[in-house]
Amino acid sequence: xxxxSRVVILGNSSYxxxxxxxxLGLSVTTVSRVISNQTEKYRxxxxxxxxxxxxxxxxxxxxxxxxxxxxMKSTKTIGxxxxxxxxPFFSEIARxxxxxxxxxxxxxxxxxxxDDQKLEEELVSLMQKRRVDGLIIAPVGKDSKTFxxxxxxxxxxxxxxxxxxxxxxxxxxxxxxxxxxxxTKFLIGNGHRKIACLQGLHGTSTNSNRVNGYLETxxxxxxxxxxxxxxxxxxxxxxxxxxxxxxxxxxxxxxAVLCLSNLIALGALRAIKELGKKVPEDISLITFDDQPYFxxxxxxxxTVAQQMTSIGTSAFxxxxxxIVSGEGFSKQKLLLDMPLIERESVRIIGx
Amino acid sequence: xxxxSRVVILGNSSYxxxxxxxxLGLSVTTVSRVISNQTEKYRxxxxxxxxxxxxxxxxxxxxxxxxxxxxMKSTKTIGxxxxxxxxPFFSEIARxxxxxxxxxxxxxxxxxxxDDQKLEEELVSLMQKRRVDGLIIAPVGKDSKTFxxxxxxxxxxxxxxxxxxxxxxxxxxxxxxxxxxxxTKFLIGNGHRKIACLQGLHGTSTNSNRVNGYLETxxxxxxxxxxxxxxxxxxxxxxxxxxxxxxxxxxxxxxAVLCLSNLIALGALRAIKELGKKVPEDISLITFDDQPYFxxxxxxxxTVAQQMTSIGTSAFxxxxxxIVSGEGFSKQKLLLDMPLIERESVRIIGx
DNA sequence: TTAGTTTGAACAAACGTTTGTGCAATGCTT
DNA sequence: AAGCATTGCACAAACGTTTGTTCAAACTAA
Numbered sequence: 086x087x088x089x090s091r092v093v094i095l096g097n098s099s100y101x102x103x104x105x106x107x108x109l110g111l112s113v114t115t116v117s118r119v120i121s122n123q124t125e126k127y128r129x130x131x132x133x134x135x136x137x138x139x140x141x142x143x144x145x146x147x148x149x150x151x152x153x154x155x156x157m158k159s160t161k162t163i164g165x166x167x168x169x170x171x172x173p174f175f176s177e178i179a180r181x182x183x184x185x186x187x188x189x190x191x192x193x194x195x196x197x198x199x200d201d202q203k204l205e206e207e208l209v210s211l212m213q214k215r216r217v218d219g220l221i222i223a224p225v226g227k228d229s230k231t232f233x234x235x236x237x238x239x240x241x242x243x244x245x246x247x248x249x250x251x252x253x254x255x256x257x258x259x260x261x262x263x264x265x266x267x268x269t270k271f272l273i274g275n276g277h278r279k280i281a282c283l284q285g286l287h288g289t290s291t292n293s294n295r296v297n298g299y300l301e302t303x304x305x306x307x308x309x310x311x312x313x314x315x316x317x318x319x320x321x322x323x324x325x326x327x328x329x330x331x332x333x334x335x336x337x338x339x340x341a342v343l344c345l346s347n348l349i350a351l352g353a354l355r356a357i358k359e360l361g362k363k364v365p366e367d368i369s370l371i372t373f374d375d376q377p378y379f380x381x382x383x384x385x386x387x388t389v390a391q392q393m394t395s396i397g398t399s400a401f402x403x404x405x406x407x408i409v410s411g412e413g414f415s416k417q418k419l420l421l422d423m424p425l426i427e428r429e430s431v432r433i434i435g436x
Numbered sequence: 437x438x439x440x441s442r443v444v445i446l447g448n449s450s451y452x453x454x455x456x457x458x459x460l461g462l463s464v465t466t467v468s469r470v471i472s473n474q475t476e477k478y479r480x481x482x483x484x485x486x487x488x489x490x491x492x493x494x495x496x497x498x499x500x501x502x503x504x505x506x507x508m509k510s511t512k513t514i515g516x517x518x519x520x521x522x523x524p525f526f527s528e529i530a531r532x533x534x535x536x537x538x539x540x541x542x543x544x545x546x547x548x549x550x551d552d553q554k555l556e557e558e559l560v561s562l563m564q565k566r567r568v569d570g571l572i573i574a575p576v577g578k579d580s581k582t583f584x585x586x587x588x589x590x591x592x593x594x595x596x597x598x599x600x601x602x603x604x605x606x607x608x609x610x611x612x613x614x615x616x617x618x619x620t621k622f623l624i625g626n627g628h629r630k631i632a633c634l635q636g637l638h639g640t641s642t643n644s645n646r647v648n649g650y651l652e653t654x655x656x657x658x659x660x661x662x663x664x665x666x667x668x669x670x671x672x673x674x675x676x677x678x679x680x681x682x683x684x685x686x687x688x689x690x691x692a693v694l695c696l697s698n699l700i701a702l703g704a705l706r707a708i709k710e711l712g713k714k715v716p717e718d719i720s721l722i723t724f725d726d727q728p729y730f731x732x733x734x735x736x737x738x739t740v741a742q743q744m745t746s747i748g749t750s751a752f753x754x755x756x757x758x759i760v761s762g763e764g765f766s767k768q769k770l771l772l773d774m775p776l777i778e779r780e781s782v783r784i785i786g787x
Numbered sequence: 788t789t790a791g792t793t794t795g796a797a798c799a800a801a802c803g804t805t806t807g808t809g810c811a812a813t814g815c816t817t
Numbered sequence: 818a819a820g821c822a823t824t825g826c827a828c829a830a831a832c833g834t835t836t837g838t839t840c841a842a843a844c845t846a847a
Contacts, residue, residue: 101803112827117805127806128825145585150565151511152803155502155832162545170534176527183521183548187559192566194513195546197534208538214501215543234496322728354732377673381705382732452833463797468835478836479795503833506802 100146109140120148154216163404164212166196166205166222168320174347174374174393175223178245181397182221189405191218198225200286200319206231219404221245226289239414241407243400247289248418255407257400257419261291261373264389264423265298268343268371271387271425273306276434277341277369280308281332283353285320285345295345295373314339317349325352333360333368340369340434347374350386365432375426385428392421451497460491471499505567514755515563517547517556517573519671525698525725525744526574529596532748533572540756542569549576551637551670557582570755572596577640590765592758594751598640599769606758608751608770612642612724615740615774616649619694619722622738622776624657627785628692628720631659632683634704636671636696646696646724665690668700676703684711684719691720691785698725701737716783726777736779743772 102116109116111133118127119137140146154160165182167175179195186193194217198205202225209231212220219241224232226247235242236254248256272280282299285292296315303310314336316328325348333339333356344350350372357368364370364384372379375390399419407414453467460467462484469478470488491497505511516533518526530546537544545568549556553576560582563571570592575583577598586593587605599607623631633650636643647666654661665687667679676695680703684690695701701723708719715721715735723730726741750770758765 103803113804114806114827114829115825117803118826121805123806128823130825133825147561147565149506149567149803151502151506151567152832153805155500155506155802155834156804156806158832160502165546169531170521171524171528171531173522173524173527176524176530177522179527179546180520180522180548183546184550187547192545192562194543195516195530195534196538197531199535210498211543214498216500216502351729351732358732376729378702378727378729378733381702381709381734382729383734454833464834465798465836466796468833469796472835474836479793481795484795500833503802504835506804506832507834507836509802 100144102148105137105140105146109136111137158216160216160218161190162192162194162215162217163401164196164208164215164217164220164222165193166198166208166212166220166224168198168200168205168223168225170195170197172348173376174391175246177393178223178397178400181394182401185398185401189401191401191405200225200321202228202231209235219243219408221400221404223247224249226286226291239412241404241414243404243407245396245400247291250290253416255403255416255418257396257403257421258291259391259396259423260420261294261423262298264373264425265295265343266302267423267425268373268389269299269302270306271427272341272343272369272371272431273302273308275369275431277431278308279314279336279338279340281314281316281336281339281342283325283328283332283342283344283349284315284317285349287318292345299343317345320346320348322348322352322355325349326356327352329353329356330360333357333362341431342368342370344370344372347372347376350374354382365430369431371431373423380428382430384430386430387428388426389423390426391423395421451495453499456488456491456497460487462488509567511567511569512541513543513545513566513568514570514572514752515547515559515566515568516544517549517559517563517571517575519549519551519556519574519576521546521548523699524727525742526597528744529574529748529751532745533752536749536752540752542752542756551576551672553579553582560586570594570759572751572755574598575600577637577642590763592755592765594755594758596747596751598642601641604767606754606768608747608754608772609642610742610747610774611771612645612774613649615724615776616646616694617653618774618776619724619740620650620653621657622778623692623694623720623722623782624653624659626720626782628782629659630665630687630689630691632665632667632687632690632693634676634679634683634693634695634700635666635668636675636700638669643696650694668696671697671699673699673703673706676700677707678703680704680707681711684708684713692782693719693721695721695723698723698727701725705733716781720782722782724774731779733781735781737781738779739777740774741777742774746772 103113106113106116115129116137118129119134124134170176183193196208198208205225221243223246224244229249229252236252242254244254244256246258248258284296300310316332317324344353357364362368371387373389375388379386379388403417454464457464457467466480467488469480470485475485521527534544547559549559556576572594574597575595580600580603587603593605595605595607597609599609635647651661667683668675695704708715713719722738724740726739730737754768
């Protein structure tokens with residue numbers, strides 16, 4: 086027999102629990118129960134358990150998780166769909182979700198919708214096929230129809246960043262209205278009267294809330310709120326650039342601009358530079374979404390920050406809660422505080 | 437009968453192809469073959485195919501992908517493990533990989549190793565259990581032992597960014613040596629003689645290549661290469677900060693510093709600022725890993741750029757090649773060009 | 788009409804787990 | 818020594834697909 090049993094097999098050489106069972110003269114059942122630590126419940130002797138465990142350790146066997154998923158009807162996987170994983174705002178959220186997920190035994194499969202509604206819908210469908218246990222989505226945000234069925238089926242789902250008023254789904258976002266109020270008041274407090282706003286995607290919750298906060302603050306502070314000073318229709322750098330250009334040419338009296346995203350701010354900065362103007366000497370600027378590197382800018386940016394890490398961990402916790410409690414879960418809507426971080430991009434205008 | 441068949445069932449109400457078959461009075465086999473577009477091969481009539489397809493469309497059925505994966509022994513999923521998904525360098529790579537993967541019918545599951553070797557190893561193991569078809573890993577990088585078995589088993593695997601000389605695995609990275617040479621020559625060409633280097637994790641391929649490029653260029657250009665001017669042991673912001681502080685205090689004669697990562701540069705900048713010095717007036721700076729926002733810095737940073745998108749797409753293509761060609765695959769080692777992007781963080785020193 | 792061919796679909800095994808239940812063998816009690 | 822409780826493990830079905838093969842019905846040709 087040449088001691089065949091002593092041949093060393095490296096790595097995961099397609100061993101499965103059936104082969105383990107055969108090699109050890111045990112039943113598949115027993116092996117399975119040892120692996121899943123059910124030895125107590127099913128009275129597997131300590132001796133047998135050790136034999137199995139040693140064998141697995143020596144041969145470095147990784148039991149087939151797919152089969153387990155099929156049998157258990159649970160994949161221990163969640164889907165994460167974001168509009169742009171390369172945007173530090175979303176990648177920071179992704180990081181905290183991944184961390185939280187892993188610490189709770191879940192995997193996350195990543196989908197980048199590229200801010201495209203169609204693609205987003207496709208990703209949702211694909212992830213359903215994959216039988217993810219739940220979804221965390223930073224939706225593109227204009228249209229809730231993709232998610233209606235998911236929500237009405239009570240499928241575990243949490244929106245982050247943007248959400249839908251008309252949909253009774255869980256979400257975690259920031260108190261965007263209050264954030265905008267804070268920023269606008271700060272500008273007014275520093276003497277600014279002609280304040281423009283570079284907005285993001287029209288019709289998204291995030292955007293509406295911020296724009297409303299901005300407009301209503303202007304009015305409550307006794308200034309005129311001029312819709313013409315609100316421009317833009319995307320959270321992107323290019324949109325920020327283009328509209329900053331238009332805005333500053335059209336209304337030279339503008340002394341401050343409120344940017345509704347980090348990318349928009351980058352675009353605005355590019356436009357301002359190109360026009361030969363300076364921040365904050367010529368134009369003051371406040372933006373949403375704080376980034377660590379903002380402090381190193383020519384003029385370190387004053388920002389309204391989102392608590393990305395908290396958004397991520399809360400979102401996962403809510404999702405997990407939904408997954409485990411199933412039908413009995415009641416939707417959670419969470420709005421996190423937005424601290425104003427003062428740096429040097431806002432000039433004080435004397436009266 | 438109350439026309440029960442007309443009850444509208446919304447969404448994926450746990451329909452599977454068995455129930456479809458039963459509802460339609462067909463066999464599971466037939467339904468499966470329609471779904472997988474094998475109607476030609478198995479001669480399913482167009483009429484039958486249409487009936488099945490219509491039924492699926494109406495009821496919005498998503499066939500169970502898990503069962504398919506089990507049967508097919510292929511998950512159409514790859515694992516992506518990076519040290520820090522919140523680092524724009526890695527998130528950009530992640531984006532291009534996700535894109536490329538989706539366009540080829542693959543999903544990517546995300547793992548953040550948090551620059552921790554232990555965690556990285558665990559992630560690899562977990563992903564093996566999940567039966568990913570392949571792995572793309574930006575390894576922490578000090579120790580190749582985690583991957584030895586994977587490579588010797590010829591498991592589809594591509595390293596990005598960092599890799600291991602001693603391991604015959606595929607990788608996609610940048611020509612780090614040449615990049616460092618370019619940067620160092622640029623500094624010397626601008627009159628700098630005392631050039632320090634803030635390095636990343638010691639013992640990683642990326643770091644060694646860059647440090648060697650730096651040191652050897654100093655010598656080839658007739659300057660003294662001083663090992664004491666090379667400090668640091670991590671690609672992180674905090675490491676950059678700490679070592680910049682030490683370095684600048686210890687050697688006040690330094691006129692330029694070469695940072696081996698974007699995060700290190702951020703840390704160095706913080707230290708320089710704290711010491712009351714200015715870039716480039718007091719200290720010139722070049723860093724690896726270009727970021728779009730570098731142009732807006734107090735002193736727009738001159739950088740040695742990596743082609744993140746190309747790294748990602750190439751890595752996936754190589755991986756796919758390995759997956760489909762199986763045993764017959766021959767390893768690919770790819771080093772992408774690193775363009776030097778000149779901005780304003782390097783001062784010209786007169787002789 | 789008969790034999791041969793083509794068409795359209797079904798049977799059943801397999802992928803690798805988990806788990807309710809059954810059943811010897813052993814231990815304990817009196 | 819007999820009866821009962823406990824211990825330790827195995828049987829077999831189920832999860833939802835895919836696919837080689839079989840087979841009846843319909844068509845074709847002579």
